[in-house]
Amino acid sequence: MSNLGLYNYWIVITLMMIGFYTVMASHNLVKTLIGLNIFQTSVFMLYISFGKIANGTAPILSESHTLYANPLPHVLILTAIVVGVATTALGLALVVRIKDAFGAVDEETITLEEEKEE
Amino acid sequence: MLFSAFSLLSAGLFVALDAVDVAFTEAAVGAGISTILALATLALTGARQEAGTHHKVAPLIVVIITGSVLIYASIDIPPVGDSQAPSHLHVAPRYLNQSMKEVGIPNVVTSVLASYRGYDTLGEVTVILTAGIGVLALLGGRRRKKERTKSGDKEE
Amino acid sequence: MEHHHILRTITKLLIPIILLFALYVQFHGDFGPGGGFQAGVIFGSGIILYGIVFGLDKAMAVIPPSVLRVLAALGVLLYGGVGLTGIFLGGQFLDYSVLAAEPTKGQHLGILLIELGVGTTVAAIMILLFFAFAGFNREERG
Structure with a gap:
């Protein structure tokens, strides 16, 4: 595992940039949220990578092991995943309401509709 | 579906990194509930998307620059699995x-x-x-x- | 989904196992991987599966949304209540050591209770989210 080196971080950066690009380039609000989700997962992976110790094992204490992975990032990410799905649901609910009010999920169409209403 | 598979894959990666609790959560949440919610939203908003030729070059340039800076910064991070890392x-x-x-x-x-x-x-x-x-x-x-x-x- | 007999039968077989597994994860979280967050999500998935296959009305008849709303709040209340009990028994907020005669026993009890609170809230909210999205869909069509 020691030759893993920095590859993990590069994968994280790649995923992060895919998410970032989706957030910026996409005008569809659902796609923007999916991009945010990918970005979020890359942050989870970054934290878990920090917690990894070579030759260590999962942080459940037992007689046969002495080296464990760092439990702190696991705790943070564990709660972040569940909070993440709840907040994503909130975002998706907003998108559904926007679709209801403007009849579109595309940012530009929504701006046009808004201008029309004004 | 792809979203679900993505979650399952990342759960597998978490197991490889000794984070069993996290993998458990990711598998349950990602492969199940968040996919269902995304599909429900798509069903509500319609899967059809107007094909627009928006300017996609500028975001790409920003992404490439940010990515390169991050990769340059990652050289200073202790390698994965280093037991002497500050964290x-x-x-x-x-x-x-x-x-x-x-x-x-x-x-x-x-x-x-x-x-x-x-x-x-x-x-x-x-x-x-x-x-x-x-x-x-x-x-x-x-x-x-x-x-x-x-x-x-x-x-x- | 009314004509998919295989799907309905398999679902009927699977749901008790999913719910039982959720309870196992909930109360075995001290010793193996698991805990309130995971258990809540798995329990929620079991009910959501029921809702998808058998229809929203039947799922809402099993667990009415009004009950879920109360349960979601109760979970957080249980968590906070355990924390406050610690204060009343002479400790600090969320200090479980004073809950029982021995500190480790108290810790054990405290963790069990707050994990139960976490699990209740997470399961209730996940099912409520599904009901909200699925119910909105039906209303649009109707």
Whole structure:
């Protein structure tokens, strides 16, 4: 595992940039949220990578092991995943309401509709 | 579907990185609930998308520059699995060594989650509750929606 | 989904196992991987599966949304209540050591209770989210 080196971080950066690009380039609000989700997962992976110790094992204490992975990032990410799905649901609910009010999920169409209403 | 597979793959990666608790959560949440919610939203908003030729070059350039800066920065990070990395030398050894004596349960993730950092977890649960209340307020009951449309008609 | 007999039968077989597994994860979280967050999500998935296959009305008849709303709040209340009990028994907020005669026993009890609170809230909110999205869909069509 020691030759893993920095590859993990590069994968994280790649995923992060895919998410970032989706957030910026996409005008569809659902796609923007999916991009945010990918970005979020890359942050989870970054934290878990920090917690990894070579030759260590999962942080459940037992007689046969002495080296464990760092439990702190696991705790943070564990709660972040569940909070993440709840907040994503909130975002998706907003998108559904926007679709209801403007009849579109595309940012530009929504701006046009808004201008029309004004 | 792809989203679901993506979650399952990342769960596999978490197992490889010794984070079984996290992998468990990711597999349950990602492969199940978040996919269902995304599909439900797509069903509500329609899968059709207007093909527009927006300027996609500028975001690409920004992404490439940011990515290169991040990769340059990653050279300074200690490699994955380094047991002497600064993040392993602060509170983690205390949790691992004292947890059995102070809390008395073998799963350190649970003892940190519920006991050492119970205050954080209380906050997280409150966030989940608040997000749930927010969704209910937005997509609430049928009755309320009909009333809303009626009052909206009056306003117009 | 009314004509998919295989799907309905398999679902009927699977749901008790999913719910039982959720309870196992909930109360075995001290010793193996698991805990309130995971258990809540798995329990929620079991009910959501029921809702998808057998229809929203039947799922809402099993667990009415009004009950779920109370449960979601109760979970956080249980968590906070355990924390406050610690204060009343002479400790600090969320200090479980004073809950029982021995500190480790108290810690054990405290963790069990707050994990139960976490699990209740997470499961209730996940099912409520599904009901909200699925219910909105039906209303649009109707």
